[in-house]
């Protein structure tokens with residue numbers, strides 16, 4: 001499964017919830033994922049991150065290639081799907 005396909009599934013999954021900030025979603029039966037907006041303190045790039053709940057933020061990699069600069073913004077994730 002490509003990353004884009006995965007993101008699309010996550011977006012649909014978000015659609016099923018009324019979301020406030022970060023959330024836990026069950027994409028698969030045994031795989032809990034966290035969905036929240038994060039920002040890279042190195043390049044200030046923001047994006048909606050989706051990662052397994054056991055993943056540490058400090059281990060997330062930004063598009064700029066830096067690891068360890070990602071923090072949660074606390075932004076409420078609104079429902080953007082029709």
Ligand SMILES: [Zn+2]
Nearest residue numbers: 040043062064
């Ligand atoms: Zn970055």
